Amino acid sequence: MADWLTADEQRAWRRTAAVFTLLPAALDAQLQRDAGLTQFSYLVLAMLSEAPGRTMPMSELASMVSSSLSRLSHVVSRLEKQQWVAREPCADNGRVTMARLTDAGWDKVVATAPGHAAEVRRLVIDAVGPDRVADLDAITGEILRRLDPGGRMRANPLSQGC
Amino acid sequence: MADWLTADEQRAWRRTAAVFTLLPAALDAQLQRDAGLTQFSYLVLAMLSEAPGRTMPMSELASMVSSSLSRLSHVVSRLEKQQWVAREPCADNGRVTMARLTDAGWDKVVATAPGHAAEVRRLVIDAVGPDRVADLDAITGEILRRLDPGGRMRANPLSQGC
DNA sequence: CATGCACAGTTGAAGCATCAAGTGTACGGT
DNA sequence: ACCGTACACTTGATGCTTCAACTGTGCATG
Numbered sequence: 240m241a242d243w244l245t246a247d248e249q250r251a252w253r254r255t256a257a258v259f260t261l262l263p264a265a266l267d268a269q270l271q272r273d274a275g276l277t278q279f280s281y282l283v284l285a286m287l288s289e290a291p292g293r294t295m296p297m298s299e300l301a302s303m304v305s306s307s308l309s310r311l312s313h314v315v316s317r318l319e320k321q322q323w324v325a326r327e328p329c330a331d332n333g334r335v336t337m338a339r340l341t342d343a344g345w346d347k348v349v350a351t352a353p354g355h356a357a358e359v360r361r362l363v364i365d366a367v368g369p370d371r372v373a374d375l376d377a378i379t380g381e382i383l384r385r386l387d388p389g390g391r392m393r394a395n396p397l398s399q400g401c
Numbered sequence: 402m403a404d405w406l407t408a409d410e411q412r413a414w415r416r417t418a419a420v421f422t423l424l425p426a427a428l429d430a431q432l433q434r435d436a437g438l439t440q441f442s443y444l445v446l447a448m449l450s451e452a453p454g455r456t457m458p459m460s461e462l463a464s465m466v467s468s469s470l471s472r473l474s475h476v477v478s479r480l481e482k483q484q485w486v487a488r489e490p491c492a493d494n495g496r497v498t499m500a501r502l503t504d505a506g507w508d509k510v511v512a513t514a515p516g517h518a519a520e521v522r523r524l525v526i527d528a529v530g531p532d533r534v535a536d537l538d539a540i541t542g543e544i545l546r547r548l549d550p551g552g553r554m555r556a557n558p559l560s561q562g563c
Numbered sequence: 564c565a566t567g568c569a570c571a572g573t574t575g576a577a578g579c580a581t582c583a584a585g586t587g588t589a590c591g592g593t
Numbered sequence: 594a595c596c597g598t599a600c601a602c603t604t605g606a607t608g609c610t611t612c613a614a615c616t617g618t619g620c621a622t623g
Contacts, residue, residue: 243518248526251538255525256444258541259425260467261548277609282418298571305422310610312573317609334571334618356405363417364410366547367540374536376413378529379420385528386423439579460601472580474603479579496588496601566622574615581608589600 262362269358274351279304280314281351284323287340288348294339296329323347424524431520436513441466442476443513446485446502450510455502458491462500485509 244252263278270276276284286303287293295303301311315338318324323344329335340348367375406414425440432438438446448465449455457465463473477500480486485506491497502510529537 243515244522244526247538248522248534251534251541252521252525254538254541254545257467258544258548259421262544263421265548279609296571305419307611308572309574309612313609313611316573332571332619336572353405359414360406360410362547363414363544364406366544368543371536371540371543372410372413374533375540376409376416378533378537378540379413379416381530381533382420382424382525382528383416385524386420386427441579458601469581470602471582471604475579475581478603494589494601498602564623568619568621570617570619572616572618574613576612576614578611579609582606584604584606586603587601589598591596591598593595 265362266355266358270351270355273354274347276347276351277314279306279310280318281348281355283311283314283318284340284344284348285352287324287338288345290340292339293345294327294337296335297338298335300338318344427524428517428520432513432517435516436509438509438513439476441468441472442480443510443517445473445476445480446506446510447514449486449500449502450507452502455507456489456499458497459500460497480506 267278270278270281274281282304283300286300287295297311297315298308301308304311306314315324315326319326323341325339325341327337327339329337363375364372429440432440432443436443444466445462448462449457459473459477460470463470466473477486477488481488485503487501487503489499489501491499525537526534
């Protein structure tokens with residue numbers, strides 16, 4: 240079977256692929272264990288916690304967390320059941336729905352963020368070392384440019400301290 | 402809300418997190434569209450295609466693709482239904498099951514690999530540029546060391562030319 | 564103001580992943 | 594030979610994600 244990448248490229252990609260398998264699993268495991276949250280649902284809460292009024296239209300939130308509206312809608316339904324998020328119609332525009340972080344949701348984020356941030360630091364930031372954080376930033380920036388040619392991406396932050 | 406990472410670290414992490422959302426989705430989309438395969442199921446086929454005799458014990462295969470035995474078992478069941486993989490008992494050891502890539506499975510890999518490799522090159526290798534492939538290799542290597550402290554990881558290659 | 568179209572969002576079904584439990588095989592000790 | 598334990602899986606249920614279809618709102622056009 241032909242080699243489509245050079246040996247060096249292949250090694251780099253194989254390692255990258257392994258990280259793509261293991262890192263999300265590790266971060267999910269920490270959040271699930273300590274907070275009963277998915278990385279994704281945590282991200283949703285975290286983004287809301289930074290929004291003005293802790294409130295955002297669903298579609299804006301969806302683009303912030305890089306998800307489909309459908310996926311977000313399902314997740315918000317679950318978060319609503321736990322009373323961490325509330326849905327409200329928008330006065331200005333009849334077809335937008337606002338997602339608002341409740342006080343309980345805020346408390347949840349506050350309780351969850353430090354542990355998650357620590358895990359991110361341990362597994363990523365400290366792992367690559369202070370010298371290489373800039374390289375990581377540059378590399379992921381280049382890849383993002385390919386993935387999101389329009390540059391339409393929002394920050395997609397894992398939020399406060401993450 | 403306190404900042405648990407410095408501004409530089411945070412930016413690097415947010416970009417990284419965005420890549421972790423978008424890149425697997427992009428690669429999955431290509432494979433799904435062109436071959437009706439998941440990235441994971443393709444990886445399983447690809448690993449088998451490189452094994453001697455195109456055959457491997459389930460548990461070895463699982464560690465190669467960094468998955469639980471449970472997940473692998475479900476996926477192999479599906480691949481078996483499509484006649485791409487066959488399960489066979491092992492003569493030497495009554496408790497191992499061998500997974501074997503069938504001829505049809507081999508053909509499937511051959512048909513699928515080039516397109517997938519091209520997408521990997523486009524989105525990752527060419528995106529980071531030849532100068533930075535070594536950096537990518539180093540960074541992912543460091544992260545892997547944290548994720549897999551025992552060093553028990555297999556190569557986790559995306560195989561031929563990927 | 565009627566028609567058509569695009570946008571914002573929801574819903575239900577189907578597929579895949581994860582978890583907990585179960586089966587059966589090897590192996591160590593007694 | 595017997596027992597307990599650890600290993601190599603498999604299976605079924607549950608939950609999340611994705612996909613396709615649907616509702617309802619705004620907006621442009623004639």
